[in-house]
Amino acid sequence: MRVTSLSEGMPKKGRSAVISPEEKKKEGMEVPAKHRKTDTTSPASPLCFDSPASLFQSLISPTPVDEFFCEYWEKKPLLLQRSDPAIVSYYQSLFQLSDLKQLCAQGLEYARDLNVLRCVNGNKLVMNNEGRVKYNQLRKDFNQKKATIQFHQPQRFKDELWHIQERLECFFGSLVGSNVYITPEDSQGLPPHYDDVEVFILQLEGQKHWRLYEPTVPLAREYSTEPEERIGKPTHDFILKAGDLLYFPRGTIHQADTPAGVEHSTHLTLSTYQIMSWGDFVLDIFPGFMFDSMKNDISLRSGLPRNIHTSAHMGSEVKKKVCTILRSLAERLEQDEQDLRSSEMKRDFISNRLPPYRLQEEDLAPAGKLPMLEDSVCVRFREHIVLTLEPSPDNTDEAIKLSAFVLHSLRNKRETHMMGTQDHHEEEEEEKDEEEEDEEEEKTVQGLEFPISHLNALQQLLSGEQLRVAELPLQQDADKLGLVLGLWTEGLLQTVGTGPSCLTSWNISR
Template structure:
């Protein structure tokens, strides 16, 4: 398989730098050509089933087996297998050894293997580790066993577990390593608007890795090698769409299967959450991928977030909880309810009723408020719900990012660089951001803080290498489910960058490690995230490189309303290591246990603008190649050309837009009725001109007649001319 190494998802504008740093190898000819998976990934997975049929008849209702078509078979067949896993492990191990300035030994050549591992990935991930990256499990005689192994998942250990111990190897989030999966997952997230995970399962011949169970996510099982027989069962006790995984289930509790199917390469199997399933590899062994989504993404979760958002609203009645829910609980409430109170009460239902009625009244008042003013409550809730997704979503694959083009001028137009890649959210400036202002501008900074601001959030700087991976090491016993999707929002707040202890040892052993992208030794512990940004992502340029503040100082002569836009256009640098919480690997400066939403807001990447710019930003994000927005028509406050150009260039530098030439609008065609009338008028005009010409000839022939006859003839002739010529001229004018 021909491949070309591409470093960490760097967008199109950095291609030249990337080419200089990354060795070029063969590559699939279509690897960077946009295709169906980029345009409509869901339809790619379920074809030939129509999306409307799938969503109305199968989604969250019943499973569906979709046999391979040529397109899917070409994409999935051989995409991942056991040999690829071993090569990947060798490459990452050798790369980590090279970074530590050690002799890589016989595996040193692994860095040139035809896989998707590159230097930035090595810095961000290090060697594959059991628990975090790989889990070895097997299911024999009705019992599931997690096999213990060394800390590092080297290829020799993997081979022993797979071939000698008949273990299923579960690789977490292979989209971190495999470009095609990166591409598919990024496209699905852009389409679904929520996080999408992926796991790979490599099972030896006749093996079964997991006990029967159900998951709390929607699954698309994609076979890549060999064959695997699946048995699917109804949800236990008829409880559909559960919010938690089941754990191992006894075989005798399952009943008869509702679907049995043997998966072949290119096949897709949709499994709704709550559907119990188990699978056994056939004679040649099996490799499949599970693409998972919609964990904690229900109306119930939205309702919880809505109450939370309304509860935190200050001084705004339409956005706040109704008075019934703002009132305090009765004195001693907790002593009247709970297991103990229920056991002690003569009739627990009667005892609980008054408080239940009060709560129900408050919820009804909230429901009424929501229906009367849906935007006031729902819109801020949706923005809050989006924070986790914006922080942790996969950055787009390079083929999904068109080149930004030249720096825009006033005569150019702008097109949003990608659908659903960016989002405008309300934002509150922190004290730290204000402290960056000059002392003599303290008053202006205070005034700016009091004004409403928005943030234009981008995912271009997110790390591909930490997608859907938590920072803590998993215990062997923690992987009870086949699909350990790592969607847990608590875990997602602690994106894993690399093993802290290993990088601490690197600091001690080598001081300043220099390799490829030059990791700063003093910041080696934080190097994973920053390396991911420098090598992998993004178009988002550093503030000093952009010269944003200098550009904005030149425009201070514009309206006061405009001054915040440029001065606040800055990158909010993210250091995930510094904010680890809930595990033993948290750094010393992360003692605070702040609200998850606050932590997520700190990690949002993108420039900040005065809220008066929100309408023009929304217009730009809605632009397409078919409907670009001319720079000189940008509705910036004040409408000054220098402000239009400054905004266009800031958005271009951050990678939000591409520059295209402005095409002059063509005049709209005449309506059919008008065209018919014009045609009729033209016909009348030609007839009139013909009649006038005939009369002129008649005049010449009658030149010798008497003067009184001539007068008698010319009078009516003149009247006829006046009756014909003006309408004819008018018609010509209207046609033009």
């Protein structure tokens, strides 16, 4: 996934962004508990976490979800100006300027965890120091140099943001990143620019003056700055106050500053739908569809004209042939009852998304007794599982065969969510290749491979039904038991006996 580190978009996935417990012990730093205890003094949440849909509805309330997607999504900005004290108090609890002191003690680094920047004469000035972030220096730059603090992916440190973004990733079926921007009085952090993500702004503290402009690249696929002389007059000009929410589509040109007389502004950017267009989807599914078509159509396996690679121009006959192939493929696709299969998008999502909120290691243990033929079973953590059809990696010189893969995000690392691989020091260059190899190992997708004959049984289980093992659509009892045993051992299946209903597999509000 592409990254622009100083945009209000979503930094790329990759290496760990926090110091390991072992490193902290070596440096005499305090090692926090795996999960902090719930703060009973924190304000009650106005958000509803009962389901991903209810969370999103409560986030954009009072706008109905159907109205939002019909009138605003990918079309135009939505501004929700609120004066509800409960929302104001809750928003401030998500992140505030005073949190920085405690966070700096956790070993933050410039560029990786935060940027210090300012917009000067329409240009972005990055004012980062080297290495670890020292709180006193950070506040000095903030107060004296009027620098904006851009904090990357605070859900790594803030449980409530983990909760919100995990639910939103379930709702959108797409990665959801975040940044916090803290800007002092009478200052601006970034020049006018547009992003390649759908953006939700939550004003947490103070006020922010926003100006939005007509896109020069509607639904943009990349981040870019735009000079003032090109963007014209703003289409929207307003002040966001604490508790307010703003949405605008990718490609919307925007800039924001903290007005004079306002001590500082803190806002949270939630961003999603990066590389989630129809064009990206067709690029993803087309290789698999073409591969399957070539197995059944000899004309697609016939040879190209001689010397096509050394010709200066392809020629009209080649272009005509390609058009004929594409039309034939489209007709075949309309008639084909088989599902399209994703090549990379599903794997990218499931391997990089947040794990379930506050999931503990003990929650991954097999649930219920060992499943037998007479038992009923149901899938656990269904929102964190995807089913894909892919070539088996075990194929050697034989004809390539498809397998069914059940992939999950239960063992993903919250600490690396949406964090990009960045080499900040020249002395790290020699270790770069080795680190990238380690990262590839860390990012291996968790899951199980099954024969293609198990596909219908897997689809039934993943539909959320409670099923008796004996009734699974497989010929052999051994196959039925092998399927459920594999899922049960992985922690993805729950044995529920012969009772009338499936037990709740995961209480998200625990």
